[in-house]
Amino acid sequence: MDLTFLGTGAGNYRGGHRQPSSVLLDRILLDCGAGATGRLHDAGLFDRVDAVVLTHLHTDHLAGLFDFLLHTIIQQRKRPLSILTPPGLSPILKAMNEVRATVIDPAEMYPLRIIEAPRPEATVGPWTIQSLPLDHTVYNVGYLLTSDSVRVFYTGDTREPSAAEGLRTDLLIHEATFADRYADRAHEFGHSTASQAGRVAARMGARRLFVTHLASLPDTESEVLREVRAAFPDSEVAEDRGHYSL
Numbered sequence: 001m002d003l004t005f006l007g008t009g010a011g012n013y014r015g016g017h018r019q020p021s022s023v024l025l026d027r028i029l030l031d032c033g034a035g036a037t038g039r040l041h042d043a044g045l046f047d048r049v050d051a052v053v054l055t056h057l058h059t060d061h062l063a064g065l066f067d068f069l070l071h072t073i074i075q076q077r078k079r080p081l082s083i084l085t086p087p088g089l090s091p092i093l094k095a096m097n098e099v100r101a102t103v104i105d106p107a108e109m110y111p112l113r114i115i116e117a118p119r120p121e122a123t124v125g126p127w128t129i130q131s132l133p134l135d136h137t138v139y140n141v142g143y144l145l146t147s148d149s150v151r152v153f154y155t156g157d158t159r160e161p162s163a164a165e166g167l168r169t170d171l172l173i174h175e176a177t178f179a180d181r182y183a184d185r186a187h188e189f190g191h192s193t194a195s196q197a198g199r200v201a202a203r204m205g206a207r208r209l210f211v212t213h214l215a216s217l218p219d220t221e222s223e224v225l226r227e228v229r230a231a232f233p234d235s236e237v238a239e240d241r242g243h244y245s246l
């Protein structure tokens, strides 16, 4: 399994150190924040993507989709593309096509399969993708990706208590927008702290945890790293362009 973090920032990102959220798991793009397409090109991975999987429609997880679709047209894509999304994406894509935002409707170029449902699910290559609603300020689903040998859970944005705790996973990719001292703010805005993410990893029986979606706030990075490892030692704070072969 190859994991490439394209963007590991939250909506309040500043500059290119942590762009908004997007991570490529093998051929599956989990969320598509602004800048994801450029990062995919930089890594030579743009043409690898078979599915874009959206947790929710906040712009820090969605805005890169429009650029991504434009580049599928520029690259003259012929292979099918699946998009998994909670309800709400279709009217946005329809409005974009009405103003020819990507010049050509991608669905006229290649088979575009949009799986839009409260709990979207699909099979992509060796991966079975299932979803579970998690608590955020808008409807957000976390995704469980299962292959023959491993289970991966990706949260998108969520606050505690996490409905994912009832599941088991080998690898957890969990948001940790805030250090623990911002716990009240995390709860107010539907996010998690570092320690909360670590505790969820322990309850899910994870072997390894990556935290992502860090806010651009003073001292957040060092605090999140210290706090998440105190709660769950086998933790990493994901960095933009971070690549792991697991």
Ligand SMILES: [Zn+2]
Binding pocket: 010, 011, 021, 058, 060, 061, 157, 213
């Ligand atoms: Zn977000």
Ligand SMILES: [Zn+2]
Binding pocket: 056, 058, 136, 157
């Ligand atoms: Zn959000």
